[in-house]
Amino acid sequence: MGLRDRIAAELTAALHGGNLELERYAAPPGDPGLFGITPADPLWRVHGQATGMLTGGFAALMLQSLHPLAMAGVDQHSDFRADPVGRLNGTVRFITTTTFGSSPAAREVIGLVRRIHTRVRGTAPDGRPYRADDPDLLTWVHTAEVRSFLAGHQAYAPRPQRLTRAECDTYYRQAAPVAEELGARKVPRTASEVESYLTRMRPRLRATPAALDSVRFLRVFGRTPRERLVVRLLTNASTGLLPDWARTELSIRRPAPVRVCWDRPLATAVGRTLEWGLGPSQIQAAARGRLAGARQC
Template identity: 30%
Template sequence: MAVFVLPFLDALARDLVQPKDGPPVDFTRPAGEPALVSADSVSWRIFKNPVALFVGGVAAVILELADPAVRTGVWEHSSFRREPVHRLRRTGLAAMVTVYGAASEARAMIAHVVRLHEKVAGRTPAGQPYHANDVALLTWVQATAEFGFAQAYRQYVNALSLEELDRLCEEGLAAAQLYGALDAPASLADLERLFEARRERLEASPIVFEFLDILHAAPVFPLAMRPLQRLLIRAAVELVPAWIRARLGLTAAFGLRFWQRPLVRLAGALADRIMLRSSPAVQSCVRLGLPADYLYRRGGGT
């Protein structure tokens, strides 16, 4: 059952995924056009939850920054250090369009991103060449996103079966192919093998801590909700596999205290019941002629 919220919360959620430097994306159009992923998918259930989205997204970036080539490309060619909120908003919107947007809109957006990535190349501090459209790097980015969102949802919102985790990987393949992540994991087993294969490549960097410092200070949430922002960042660190946290130097001080985990779970559970009428999830249901609360009914639309 969905809980309807005050207009200011709806406006806040809308601001977090809509650009300030361009026209807003209308997820209700074109009427009737399906997305790359079906409405009864695991992806649609997970991405409607803003807590899972924020926590999973931060965890994914931490994992991305553990790879030296991805880290250098992101840090040298993105605006995150100068405009963290703007960058987070653009990234969030891209994720929403990929999952919920009409397929034609998603393909056009992804093609634009691929063209931008074509210009991103260089060398890591160790002299290793990199290119943003390299299949291996794109595959790692895709895998970290799948891991982050899945783990955030299952740890802080609702359990996911092994079958649902496999389905989530399968659902991401269409977009992954369009982005160029040709070796994206198609199952949980593939995801685990990829993480293991990356074991010797991942390394510590001061940039990981700089990223967390910027994220703590950035006005992502309104001032009154800033404690929640800091709590969710801790929850994201906690999701990173223990061996990677150890390699990055993310000690227990960066994660959740024992009494904070129930608070994150409470936030995740509440977010799963709050229906935001302007959210891409709800607007996309309307586009397909489904009830606005389709994803909030018992079973989460599955």
């Protein structure tokens, strides 16, 4: 097996559990997908760019951890420490299916996540009750996620593929219905609304011991030395996508020159290598084939 094949196999195992499940994206022919996303849309372009999604995904986990109730739910109910790859597979499957998948496949994964959320409830260390299907908590998790994905795209996509200001707003508008299907409410729909929302949320955010522990775990996990190295390089870069106040709260001390002159070039090189190894996305190709059926009907 050559280098490119090894990279593809390892990434497919890490991100998709070894099975792309292409039937989720290829059929039924002509189906427009639950949210009608096409290859020209900002949502497709952001979620289809591997380096931006990897760095943005790590940044999203760090930012989300600053909500004490969201972090309590993860800490008390998730098996991310015992099975981080399994947790990653589930998250990747949800994002790829709701973005590129057919309407039935998207409804299936949304229904699955909604059912899981009904079972995730408890009491945070500060005594407050929480539940994963709380609409306000869902809005936080979604907003932290899409803000990070977009930041990753704008930092690591080739310059011609980056979004204009108007396209950034379109990205947020196109992402919002997924959160609303899960039960979120008052979801920000423009870049300015996202930043205003984060400003309003800041008094409620802090790094709990569980949050700091999860970030430490995130930055060192991996099944092999090579995987741990790649994760460390990408998570180092992902800290540069966080707002300054979030880095401070998480006690991440990476000066701006290090983030710009060291972390970003290394992550760009790693990301381009991974993208080369993956080759053209089979998932996106399957989705394009399904959408092409709509034009033939």
